[in-house]
Every structure is written in structure tokens, then in C-alpha cells.
Amino acid sequence: MAFSLPERQILGIHGLLPPKVETQDIQAMRFQNNLKKMSDPLQKYIYLMGIQERNERLFYRVLMEDKEELMPIVYTVGLACTHYGHIFRRPKGLFISIRDKGHIRSILDNWPETNVVAVVVTDGERILGLGDLGVYGMGIPVGKLCLYTACAERCLPVAIDVGTNNETLLKDPLYMGLYQQRDQSQAYDDLIDEFMEAVVEKYGQDTLIQFEDFGNHNAFRLLRKYREKYCTFNDDIQGTAAVALAGLLAAQRALGKPITEHRVLFLGAGEAALGIANLIVMAMMERGLTQAEAREKIWLYDKDGLLVKGRPQETDSNRHDSPGTVQSFLEAVNTIKPTAIIGVSGAGRLFTHDVIKAMGTLNDRPIIFALSNPTTKAAEDAYTLTDGRCLFASGSPFGPVTLNDGRVYTPGQGNNAYIFPGVALAVILSGVRHISDTVFLEASKTLAEQLTDEELKEGRLYPPLSNIREVSLQMAVKVVEFVYAKGMAFRYPEPEDKESFVRATVWDTHYDSFEPDTYDWPGVSFTPKTD
Incomplete structure (x- = not known):
């Protein structure tokens, strides 16, 4: 409907559309009006993805204009992944199965775009808090890349299908992956090796490969295996770590207390917890602590209790002498006396009222980060039970919380999308x-710096999601400056004005203008009329 009359004539679609030529503004209005009529998040997701397939520029324009409302639908896609085979309309991304071993390069050759700069890959084993969803995990890289760049044709979402241990899916006739248990043999490693080699062979050594939602047992070892050989990172380990540390650095501003004076207790000891813990240690070391001194300030608690020396599950990075018998997370809080608790456990519901009250008793301003599986009243409970003294952040969006005396606090959302x-x-x-x-x-550090003093007074530990595009641009500028200064960059000549360099790459969601003075194509020759 936005094609001009000359364009319709050239394309041979004149008469196949209503005569009105619509602006993108009108199209965006229709899009938004239709969304407002929908209450079911899954219905909204289906509608949004349908628009993305038909009109990318319109999709990204509306997404950017209403980030706080639409980002959770596009980005936090657990519901869509669960129902992937039932709402399937059209394939997106590249599907590679364990049966394709030896043929991955030829599969990559089937992808229609040749100028790929970023790949997001999952094997579907640990999708959000939902567990093993097999090939249905494709919703994750597709959603991530919606936020990566608006120029979607330069990005490649990939699902690696090695089977699933989810019995419900294996019994579902609409499941779209391999009907077999997850392959955990050497063939799995050989497949991932072949995939990595094929990507850089086809798209170049500096192609970014982002790992998403791999199981803990694979996530860390694959990161260690590939990080010095490829341009790669694991978002669940490193992205989560960065956003959590940014929240602590923002809290540091509110408290006037350096991060080196904090004690942090984690609920959970998986890839997210260990990633955050390691980055906090790095931040403390940058402030003058030794590695051993920094690690002494980090504790982890999982389903088997505190991680202490002598436990089979102990980690190399956070081993402590046992402080005595600790039977519950509440006892761990009272024993360790942390200044901050960070929840990154699939168990959920362990930040009980007693735990929050204990944190409020131990600290004037306790730091409470419920980054995974928070209850619907998590923010309200945290502020109410600490009389508004806590510094709260969650992995899910929460609206402002109003206390009985009228004070209003705006919870921060610790979202990797930052x-x-x-x-x-x-x-x-x-x-x-x-x-x-x-x-x-x-x-x-860059994310924490972008939080204004006014936003900090509101209770925020992160900038509003509505500012995320500018946040991303500022972060890109700072990181570009950093990697050139540290000799990590390989693209030359080095840009002198790095901010202009970064901003010049931002994709424009408006339609391209196509109005030459005279058209002279085969079978078409005319000069368009002007008003």
C-alpha cells in the first residue's frame, strides 16, 4: 500500500492494490491499533512475527516506538517456544541436525544471504526457565536477532537439533524436530566443531557467533574451547554477568559504598551465577583486591546448599571453608550476612518474606536482585518488607510500586538486551x-554510567527500556574505543570520530525513496507527473 503509482506500474501490481497510497505513519497506526485489540501474548507474538515476514521496516519502526510494550513479546519468547510447532507459519533461520554431520557447509550455502556478520545459535537444551525444548528453541535466536540489528538479512539464527529429552515433545505429533533422545556422545562435539569451522569458512574469521541457552554442562566447556579460536561469546554466561554487574555498580552509586565492600550471596550455581560471580571478581580486582580476596566475598547456594570445600559440585572459583551447618537459604543469609542477594535459580520462590526481612535487618539498604523466576509480587514484597529501603532489580518487567505512605519506586529490569x-x-x-x-x-561500567541521578532516585538501577537504542549506541561507542585502545580491533584504518563511525551504521526504518525523473525500463518509458 506504500508503493507509489509509478512503482506499482513498474512492478506490474497496479490495480492489484486499492488506489490509496499509504504513508508508513498510517501503516504503523493500523499495526498498533490491531495490537491494542489483542490481549493474548501468544496472539500478539504471531501477529508481530507475521508483520516482520511481510514488512521488516514497518515491524522495526513499531518495535522501536513502543519498546517497553513490545520487546517482552518479541524477546522473551518462552511461551512462543513452547507452542512453536502449534503456531508454525513459516520457517525462520537455519536448522542443522545431528544427521547433517559432514554436510553443514552445504546447508550454509542454502542460506540466501551471503553477507552474514552475526550468528546466534542454540541447541535448545535450556530454554529460559522451561528446560529442554529441542528444535523449538529456534524462537530464541530469532528473538535475539530482532534486537541485534534492524538489518535482519545480515544475521543468521541457527537451531542445532541433536534430539530432546523432553518426553512431552517426543510424544507430540506436531513436534518438528528429531524424535530421539538428546545425543550426548562425541558426535555432538564433532557436529559443533564442524558448524563453527563452516561458519568462519563461509562468512569470515571475524563473524560473531553468539551461543544461547545451551545446558550448563556444555555452555562453559564450549566457551572455553572456542573463545580463543573464534569471535564468540555465551550470552547466558557473559551477557547476564554484565547486566547484573551493571546493576551492582549502579547500586554502588546509590549507597556511596564501593563494590569491594560488598558480600554477594547467589541463589543458584549454574552458568548465570558463575558468570556473574567471575565478572564481579574482575570488577573488584580492578579496584585493588587480589583474586583471592575478591572470591572470599562471593558465595553460592544451590539445591544442595552452600558451595564449600569438599562438595563434589565445588567450583574452582568459589570454594569456601564451611561456615557450619546451613539447612536453608534463610540460614545462609543469616550466616553469610550478605549485602546483596542475587537469584539466578530455576527453583524460584526462595526469596521468601523471611529472607527479605532478614536482608532488611542486616543492611540499611539491602540489594535484592531476583533475576530468574520472580513471583508476580516480588517487587512489591521487596519494597514493602524493607520499608522502601531495598535496591531491587528483576529479570522480568514490573510496574512502579506505591507504598502505603505514597512513596513510589520503579523497579529495575536486569535484561541482557541492555x-x-x-x-x-x-x-x-x-x-x-x-x-x-x-x-x-x-x-x-558503560551501562551503569548511563543511569541518571533522577532515575536512581526513582529506584531504577537501569535506564528505561524505552531508551535502549541510545543505550546500545553509547555502549557500542565505548566498547569500540576500548577495543582499539587495547589492541583488540582488526579493522583499519581506525576511525578518528568513533561516535560518528558507530552512528553512521544505524539502520533507517523509513522506506527508501524511489522517484527518478524518468523511468526507462524494458517495456516502460514515462515521466511521472508532479503536483
Whole structure:
């Protein structure tokens, strides 16, 4: 409907559309009006993805104009992944199965775009808090890349299908993946090796490869295996770590207390917890602590209790002498006396009222980060039970909380979307070959710096999501400056004005103008009329 009359004549579609030529403004209004009539999040997701397939520029324009409302639908796609086979309309991304071993390069050759700069890949084993969803995990890389860049044809979402241990899916006739248990043999490693080699062979050594939602047992070892060989990172480990550290750095501003004086207790000891813990240690070391001193301030608690020396599950990075018998997370809080608790556990509901009250008793201003599976009243409980003294952030969006005395607090949302788009843009533009954890440390500091004093007074620990595009651009500028200064960049000549360099790459969602003075194509020759 936005094609002009000359364009319709050239394309042979004159008469196949109503005569009105619509502006993008009118199209966006129709899009938004239709969305407002929908209450079911899954229905909204289907509608949004349908628009993306038909009109990318319109899709991204509306997404950017209403980020706080639409980002959770596009980005937090657990519901869509669960129902992937039931709402399937059209395939998106590249599907590679364990049966394709030896043929991955030829599969990549089937992808229609040749100028790919970023790949997001999942094997579907640990999708959000939902567990093993097999090939249905494709919704994750598709959603991530919606935020990566608006120029979607330069990005490639990939699902690696090695089977699933989800018995419900294996019994579902509409499941779209392999009907087999998840392959955990050497063939799995060989498949991932072949995939990585095929990507860089086809698209280049500096192609960014982002790992998403791999199981813990694979996530860390694949990161260690590939990080010095490819341009790669794991968002669940490093992206989550960066956004959590940024929240702590913002809390540091509110408290006037350096991060080196904090004690942090994690609920959960998986990839997210360990990633955050390691980045906090790096931040503390940057402030003068030794690695051993920094690690002494980090504790982890999982389903088997505190991680202490002698436990089979102990980690190399956070081993402590046992402080005595600790039977519950509440006892761990009272024993460790943390200044901050960070929940990154699939268990959920362990930040009980007693735990929050204990944190309020131990600290004038307790830091409470419920980053996974928070209850619907998590923010309200945190502020109410601490009389508004806590510094709260969650992984899910919460509206403002009003206390009985009229005070209003706006919870922060510790969302990885604050980190990975800006980091990815910087890495791609500067030609980084290997992504150091120091890049994520720099990203954390940049995010914390972008929080204004006014927003901090409102209770926020992160900028509003409505500002996320500018946040990403500022982060990209800072990271570009950092990687060139540290000799990590390989794209030359080095741009003198790095902010102009970054901003010049931003994609415009408006339609391209196509109005030459005279058309002279085969079978078509005329001069368009002007008003």
C-alpha cells in the first residue's frame, strides 16, 4: 500500500492494490491499533512475527516506538517456544541436525544471504526457565536477532537439533524436530566443531557467533574451547554477568559504598551465577583486591546448599571453608550476612518474606536482585518488607510500586538486551577476533554510567527500556574505543570520530525513496507527473 503509482506500474501490481497510497505513519497506526485489540501474548507474538515476514521496516519502526510494550513479546519468547510447532507459519533461520554431520557447509550455502556478520545459535537444551525444548528453541535466536540489528538479512539464527529429552515433545505429533533422545556422545562435539569451522569458512574469521541457552554442562566447556579460536561469546554466561554487574555498580552509586565492600550471596550455581560471580571478581580486582580476596566475598547456594570445600559440585572459583551447618537459604543469609542477594535459580520462590526481612535487618539498604523466576509480587514484597529501603532489580518487567505512605519506586529490569546489542555492534564494526571478558566489564561500567541521578532516585538501577537504542549506541561507542585502545580491533584504518563511525551504521526504518525523473525500463518509458 506504500508503493507509489509509478512503482506499482513498474512492478506490474497496479490495480492489484486499492488506489490509496499509504504513508508508513498510517501503516504503523493500523499495526498498533490491531495490537491494542489483542490481549493474548501468544496472539500478539504471531501477529508481530507475521508483520516482520511481510514488512521488516514497518515491524522495526513499531518495535522501536513502543519498546517497553513490545520487546517482552518479541524477546522473551518462552511461551512462543513452547507452542512453536502449534503456531508454525513459516520457517525462520537455519536448522542443522545431528544427521547433517559432514554436510553443514552445504546447508550454509542454502542460506540466501551471503553477507552474514552475526550468528546466534542454540541447541535448545535450556530454554529460559522451561528446560529442554529441542528444535523449538529456534524462537530464541530469532528473538535475539530482532534486537541485534534492524538489518535482519545480515544475521543468521541457527537451531542445532541433536534430539530432546523432553518426553512431552517426543510424544507430540506436531513436534518438528528429531524424535530421539538428546545425543550426548562425541558426535555432538564433532557436529559443533564442524558448524563453527563452516561458519568462519563461509562468512569470515571475524563473524560473531553468539551461543544461547545451551545446558550448563556444555555452555562453559564450549566457551572455553572456542573463545580463543573464534569471535564468540555465551550470552547466558557473559551477557547476564554484565547486566547484573551493571546493576551492582549502579547500586554502588546509590549507597556511596564501593563494590569491594560488598558480600554477594547467589541463589543458584549454574552458568548465570558463575558468570556473574567471575565478572564481579574482575570488577573488584580492578579496584585493588587480589583474586583471592575478591572470591572470599562471593558465595553460592544451590539445591544442595552452600558451595564449600569438599562438595563434589565445588567450583574452582568459589570454594569456601564451611561456615557450619546451613539447612536453608534463610540460614545462609543469616550466616553469610550478605549485602546483596542475587537469584539466578530455576527453583524460584526462595526469596521468601523471611529472607527479605532478614536482608532488611542486616543492611540499611539491602540489594535484592531476583533475576530468574520472580513471583508476580516480588517487587512489591521487596519494597514493602524493607520499608522502601531495598535496591531491587528483576529479570522480568514490573510496574512502579506505591507504598502505603505514597512513596513510589520503579523497579529495575536486569535484561541482557541492555548488553548484547551494543557489544555485538562494537565487535562487528571494529573487527574483533576474540571477545575478552574485559569487553563485558567495560559494557557493565558503560551501562551503569548511563543511569541518571533522577532515575536512581526513582529506584531504577537501569535506564528505561524505552531508551535502549541510545543505550546500545553509547555502549557500542565505548566498547569500540576500548577495543582499539587495547589492541583488540582488526579493522583499519581506525576511525578518528568513533561516535560518528558507530552512528553512521544505524539502520533507517523509513522506506527508501524511489522517484527518478524518468523511468526507462524494458517495456516502460514515462515521466511521472508532479503536483
